[in-house]
Amino acid sequence: KAGVTQTPRYLIKTRGQQVTLSCSPISGHRSVSWYQQTPGQGLQFLFEYFSETQRNKGNFPGRFSGRQFSNSRSEMNVSTLELGDSALYLCASSFGLADEQFFGPGTRLTVL
Amino acid sequence: GENVEQHPSTLSVQEGDSAVIKCTYSDSASNYFPWYKQELGKGPQLIIDIRSNVGEKKDQRIAVTLNKTAKHFSLHITETQPEDSAVYFCAASIDGGFKTIFGAGTRLFVKA
Numbered sequence: 001k002a003g004v005t006q007t008p009r010y011l012i013k014t015r016g017q018q019v020t021l022s023c024s025p026i027s028g029h030r031s032v033s034w035y036q037q038t039p040g041q042g043l044q045f046l047f048e049y050f051s052e053t054q055r056n057k058g059n060f061p062g063r064f065s066g067r068q069f070s071n072s073r074s075e076m077n078v079s080t081l082e083l084g085d086s087a088l089y090l091c092a093s094s095f096g097l098a099d100e101q102f103f104g105p106g107t108r109l110t111v112l
Numbered sequence: 113g114e115n116v117e118q119h120p121s122t123l124s125v126q127e128g129d130s131a132v133i134k135c136t137y138s139d140s141a142s143n144y145f146p147w148y149k150q151e152l153g154k155g156p157q158l159i160i161d162i163r164s165n166v167g168e169k170k171d172q173r174i175a176v177t178l179n180k181t182a183k184h185f186s187l188h189i190t191e192t193q194p195e196d197s198a199v200y201f202c203a204a205s206i207d208g209g210f211k212t213i214f215g216a217g218t219r220l221f222v223k224a
Contacts, residue, residue: 004155043156043201043214056211090155098207100146103155 004093004104012110018079021107025072025093032074034066037088049074050097086111114139116204118215126223131189133218135202142204145178145185150199192222
């Protein structure tokens with residue numbers, strides 16, 4: 001069974017731009033969560049989607065948004081990029097909301 | 113707020129020795145405790161988990177213990193090998209999912 005895939009793997013953007021990251025969960029998994037990983041803050045929860053609905057949201061500004069499609073694939077968008085948004089963005093999928101999470105390889109975003 | 117403390121931040125052991133990583137959590141409602149291994153350039157990989165109705169769980173060279181009264185849980189790796197070198201994260205959550213709080217990580221070096 002294929003694992004969680006994320007595209008692109010690397011991105012370089014400049015301040016003020018916006019970016020869209022994509023995540024394809026493991027086949028059959030309906031829940032997708034997004035995390036931001038930085039050396040200073042560690043792994044921080046962004047949001048979680050289940051059946052195309054955002055179920056939970058972490059403490060991030062409104063510039064961070066996401067959505068989930070009917071095939072469970074998910075995208076997250078960051079608008080008006082800031083230098084501090086440079087991070088590894090990880091997607092994790094699980095069968096249901098309360099099940100074990102499996103992480104993708106992440107998208108490394110660098111904001112210049 | 114909820115917090116997970118993880119120690120040590122760095123651990124260096126000789127091949128064949130044991131390694132122990134310890135975590136404490138603050139939210140007494142937490143009932144699911146996964147451990148992840150993250151290698152360079154990859155997303156975290158679930159290596160073992162334990163639920164609050166169990167005190168200990170073992171999988172080959174890896175074991176996890178949980179003390180709910182003290183709100184402590186630990187990862188034990190026996191007969192360490194160079195390929196065990198990675199960053200290990202503990203986490204605590206309520207039924208998995210969005211309330212997963214991660215520890216800051218332990219960088220394990222196994223010297224051949």
